[in-house]
Amino acid sequence: MVLRYTYLLRSSWPRILELAYWPTVQMILWGFITQFFTGHSDWVAQASGVLLSGVLLWDMLFRAQLGVTLPFFEELYSRNLGHLFVSPLRPSELVLSLLGISLIRTVIGVGTAVLLAIPLYHYSLFSLGLPLIGFFANLLVLGWALGIAISALVLRYGLGAESLAWVGIFALAPVSGIYYPIATLPDWLQPVSYALPSSYVFEGMRAALFGHHLRLDLLFYAVVLNVIYISLSVWLFLALFRRARRDGLLLHIGE
């Protein structure tokens, strides 16, 4: 049986890569957290809830992405794409429906955690005030962009690429500055961070918690980047959908 499982492991290089991926990402993330808190041990005391806000906002991004990819994968597991795309449903309409269900799933999933945090930890994410709407909207759209791009890649490369749904987003965690300011990152890594809308959201979150004000400049950069990423992801989905039609993948994907 060990041989049987070894065959399975050997058949997919992403599976082998994944073995090392999670410990590495965790190590990098907690390495930066440790590095930051070593010099700023009083930081959390200045704004209670900064870590909890980070976790909850990060989960918005993660749930928004999963909210797109998991329903799409359901269609693949069911081998249902062939039926869907001989119906009058257009690919752009499928994408819109995935965004709609992602919004519902994210509100239910994260909303529950946000509400539970109030009695459990006496912390309400709503204390962020109006900026919370901006944070939520930007993380939702970034999650959608990632979800659509991952769905597109799975459409092209099959379910062998489905682990991207779990793996991809966590690569962003260390560079998004969820638990520490972007300045904690080494200089060479900061440009990567500033290319992500999520970094501006978490910087904005800290500004709201520590400075009690809304940084419109950060919100603006997040919106601009999100417009670019969501446009690119929709373009990628439509391009790879056309490629899948050319290669005859819609009938067989999921088998």
Place this chain on the structure above:
Amino acid sequence: MRTRATRCAIEIIDLNKRFGAISAVEHVTFSVKRGETYALLGANGAGKTTTLAMLLGLMIPDSGQIFVLNVDMLRDRYRVLSRINYASPYVDLPQRLTVRQNLTVYGRLYSVPKLARRIDELTAQLDLEGFIDRSYRNMSSGQKTRVALAKALLNKPEVLLLDEPTASLDPDTADRTRTYLEDYRRATGATVLLASHNMLEVERLCDKVLMMRAGCIVDRGTPKELIARYGRRTMEEVFLDVARNKAIA
């Protein structure tokens, strides 16, 4: 927008599709008049499913033209998709939904009027009563075939494309399904193109047969014409001759 006014429900002109070095469909040309039933016959890998997939727009051909109900499928297929439908054992429906939920979702995608009543009609006609509210994943393969047929008939399609429509059905259910398809065609004047390996089914349902081998149409005619041409007694024997590339007797 490109249309053409002909009496054909389906018109395929010089269709070609290659996958690398393999020619899956080569210079395929045929037309099906409104109200007729045609069969695509051939061994596995002959090009039947690829032809159907291109006809439906699931696959883009390398070259050629496809018109369904006079609409160019390569340019304007969304104009006509609500008037056609498709069933195949190679494509499934969402597993975690009940049969009724599946039919409701597809009924809405096809904008079927009075959907609940239409589902009730099909439930009775295709004998789905026993499992209409059960999860699709718990169906036997024969039950799934009937559900797929119900989905294909939801919008009362003018053109019905069927890949192995009675696969996995027991002889009794298969016979009733064929009777239903005959009645449906008579009542609606629908055009049917089916791919099948069941020669009795082909002889019973089809006006004409297109014989495919290695991506090409190698012969065509009514079942009677083909049987006479090959000097055989049944379509089964004709099929074997064509599949094994035997010369006409």
